[in-house]
Amino acid sequence: MPDAHLPDAPINPSRLKAMMEQVSTFGGKPNGAMTRLTLSKTDGQARDWLGSWFKEHRFEQQIDPIGNQFGKLSLAGDNAPTVMVGSHLDSQPNGGRFDGALGVVSACEAVLAVAERMEAEGRLAACNFQVVNWTNEEGARFQPSLLGSSVFAGAIELDWALDRADGDGMTVRQSLAEIGYAGTAVVERPDALIELHIEGDDKLFAASERFGIFTRFWGATKYRLAFLGEQAHTGPTPMAQRKDALLAAAYLMADLRQLANDHGLDLHTSVGRLEVHPNSPN
Template sequence: MLEIRKDPSAFPGIDAEALHRMMDEVSAFGGGPDGSMTRLTLSREDGLARDWLAAWFAQEGLRLEVDAIGNMYGFLDWAGKDAPCIMCGSHLDSQPNGGRFDGAYGVIAACSAIEAIRRRVAETGIKPKCNFVIVNWTNEEGARFQPSLLGSSVNSGEIDLDFALARRDGSGVSVAEALSEIGYAGEAARVVPDALIEIHIEGSAHLEKAGLRIGAFTRFWGAVKYRLAYLGRQAHTGPTPMAERQDALLAAAYLIAELRDMADKAGPDLHTSAARLEVYPNSPNVVPGETVMFIELRSGSAELLASAEAELKEKIETCAARAHTSFEVRSIDRRRAGEFDAGLIDLAEQTAKSLGQTVLRLDTIGGHDAVSMSAVTPAIVIGVPSVGGVIHHPTEFTTPEDRLLGTELLAGMLWRFCVDGNILKN
């Protein structure tokens, strides 16, 4: 059991005005008047947000490095080259017509926490025992380029750099081309810290329903993602007899219904979706000749995920036969299920207790960059409440009070490393 100071005054104080002001500033890049956010990775809006962050690093005296996949790192080198390095941060990219707080809050909270720690060190005169690095990961969302968690997965070694740079969006633009266009194709080496703490909005309503304000994700679900194409025969929707149609969209429709049935029968431990379709030629009076589906299976159980994938393969064939089409599986992406670091979970709970809060232990079903990084370093994701459980929507919201509390918790956890060094090895 990690021991922690019980006096909350020992923790760095967060400048609440600066925290909320920075959140507003970064929300201007891609933000709409209805609260929406469209800041797709490596877009013009993402480039502006990155420029804003780079300027903040320069203003605060942090050393900026950018790697070949565009991950941004702001280093606070003040404890010596042999001192442990603790990472915090998240991502600035968003979903199309998404919310303002998913990812971006984690980056802004990290900036505010490090700013507070620097003030506290100046006030106390202590000698820091660790270095810090704030990170902005590339393409966490996977909205423009697939797979998601692209930048962190390259950094952790789970995805090959050349493969990642060759991914193309719907317009045929590659990751490499997009990085060059906004000026963030760097050359820095991979960064493997001694620990990673990512703070994030919860993205569900468990905290709100429990009447609590801090969640620690202890387990992350695995995922299997298929890019599947049903191939039919393009034809006129008027004269072509129904019995002779080879309708690629119909095959996809059959499979969508089957995916929902799979989840209903499996219960709450399996989530399925087919949230994106690309229909060709996509004309109202043409039988679709090709439909591309983006399919996801998610579960915290590796065994359930494997059995669900086997069932999916059977249903893909059945639906193709039913609609008189063929099919191609064009890509498969996999993300393992696992657990976050027990020492960091313990630290989060003790820090929260010092702040008068109780931590709710949760699973994360959605992916986070800390999931990728957990393969190479101790990692954790901390959650603060999402009002109504809303995420990936313009009404996504976390109250200023909860954003401040989450940042105070992050600063408190980081402060322990600053004072005592790598406590995970003690």
């Protein structure tokens, strides 16, 4: 029978560091920044690296239709619960190299450490494990964010997600096929999900703490708005007759910022992206 009172299985810090350095070569920059947009060539390389790691350590890899990448290790038998651990390998443009990737790499190391401990002591674990790398968690290339995990959770439809297009008109469906990650596996939902993630702020550091546990999170409402103006030459067109769409957008952006000022910590606002057409100075 599984023993729930075993001492902790220590991880191998050197192995964890080496793994982090390896995955950081895909899209990493000399200043430590990371540009690994989802389903790009560099994301495909990082996925290939993770798949090779799964194979080397006897994890069973599965790819579902939205491209979520899973590595399963059965340590407790068919009827045991499954704990999913992981995060994402895609990044923001010039994002941090630990953002998301640390959650995937640390999941690999933690599960491997448990497996080694169980094998050394000839014991079964209390559960099976599944490492996950979610598709388009950041939402930098395709919108909305959390695309792969939302499909997995049943929050959005698969075909709708596959039809999302980037700024160049390339869809998720096409991008998955291009890098070889258009999967077909049906992966069951786990009994529990754990994600280790770096802090996006400095509060833990300032408090000399290393770990924090989430008790709540921000609820986000996202909008795509179109401001329809009228193209006119800036020289001869009188100011009173101009219909400047970008000016209208700027007014709303300033108003949103004022809302945050009025409500303090209860409200966060941001405008993260503008698409201006025809985008000519004159």
